[in-house]
Amino acid sequence: MEIGSGFEFALLEVKTTGYYRVALRYNYNEKSAISLHMKIDDTEKGQFDLISTGNKTTWMVDGIDNILLSQGEHVVRLSVLSETDDGPHIDWLTVSMLEPVSRFDYLVILLAELTDITTPSQSQISALVWMASEDPMDWSSLTDQEIIERYALVQIYYSASGDIWFNTNEWLSQFHVCTWYGIACSKEELVTDLMLDNNGLEGRIPIELFLLTNLILISLDTNSLEGTIPTEIKKLKKLTKLFMQANFLSGLLPSALGSLEYITNIDLRANDFNGQIPEEIYSITSIEALALSSNDLEGTLSTNIGALTSLRDLSLQNNKLSGTIPTTLGTLTSLTTLVLGYNQFSGSIPSEL
Numbered sequence: 459m460e461i462g463s464g465f466e467f468a469l470l471e472v473k474t475t476g477y478y479r480v481a482l483r484y485n486y487n488e489k490s491a492i493s494l495h496m497k498i499d500d501t502e503k504g505q506f507d508l509i510s511t512g513n514k515t516t517w518m519v520d521g522i523d524n525i526l527l528s529q530g531e532h533v534v535r536l537s538v539l540s541e542t543d544d545g546p547h548i549d550w551l552t553v554s555m556l557e558p559v560s561r562f563d564y565l566v567i568l569l570a571e572l573t574d575i576t577t578p579s580q581s582q583i584s585a586l587v588w589m590a591s592e593d594p595m596d597w598s599s600l601t602d603q604e605i606i607e608r609y610a611l612v613q614i615y616y617s618a619s620g621d622i623w624f625n626t627n628e629w630l631s632q633f634h635v636c637t638w639y640g641i642a643c644s645k646e647e648l649v650t651d652l653m654l655d656n657n658g659l660e661g662r663i664p665i666e667l668f669l670l671t672n673l674i675l676i677s678l679d680t681n682s683l684e685g686t687i688p689t690e691i692k693k694l695k696k697l698t699k700l701f702m703q704a705n706f707l708s709g710l711l712p713s714a715l716g717s718l719e720y721i722t723n724i725d726l727r728a729n730d731f732n733g734q735i736p737e738e739i740y741s742i743t744s745i746e747a748l749a750l751s752s753n754d755l756e757g758t759l760s761t762n763i764g765a766l767t768s769l770r771d772l773s774l775q776n777n778k779l780s781g782t783i784p785t786t787l788g789t790l791t792s793l794t795t796l797v798l799g800y801n802q803f804s805g806s807i808p809s810e811l
Contacts, residue, residue, distance in 0.1 A: 530598030562590035
């Protein structure tokens, strides 16, 4: 147990996933202690009143019930709200089992607020069953986020016909997802790159893809993906590169792309997108390369395209875009490649270009 200034850290070893009761006695050298703040791992567990024990410097929390803990090691972080900070310490801390939880139930609890599994699809059922009953990996070494990401990738496997992929090396194995083909991770072992281009993927993009909230790169080009890009893509706040060209994606381009404030490359060429380019696209000031050629896009090209000040490459050929070419394209000083052929533009080429 390590003591810090106003904080204390305790390591818990949990043998069985389940609901627990945490109780502790806490010594503090000042009478001004008011309440105790607790975190387990990185999850806030709340602020609790300190109960006097009769000893002026000893306080208790009389049990915090129904704390869900997975099998493995957990860190309890405690701090005291008081007028001074003179080095508190735990006299004792106990953790007692209230009710065990199965792998399946624990996974459902983790996913409850993240994705809809109340009426699961066949691929969701397959992913849940594999995770709960067939996954050979010991979950005790995984954080909650790693479990969520493992489920997300398993769901992608089942929903995109993983059994016919060209390369499935290490997928659905006992190894960490960071070793699976096409996956790269951060030093914290969270998924940052999904690189399954030209790998035989079929079907729709599952919303579970967007549980991989640390993604920086998505490369799914040259597959047989169909349907729309879900609006949940806005959850990928760290995404910088999106490559989904040469699929069978259709519908409207999602306005949610405008929420990706760090995106630099979007390549959606050779799909079946229709409708207008959403106005939100023109708010992505970080974008450097935008490729939307060979779709069925129509309507005019907004003058707000001049706001894309980082844009270097713009490819819109082979669509049904109409109207005049906006003069604001001429204000894009970083622009080096502009391809607009095979559309229905009218008028003359702006002199600004």
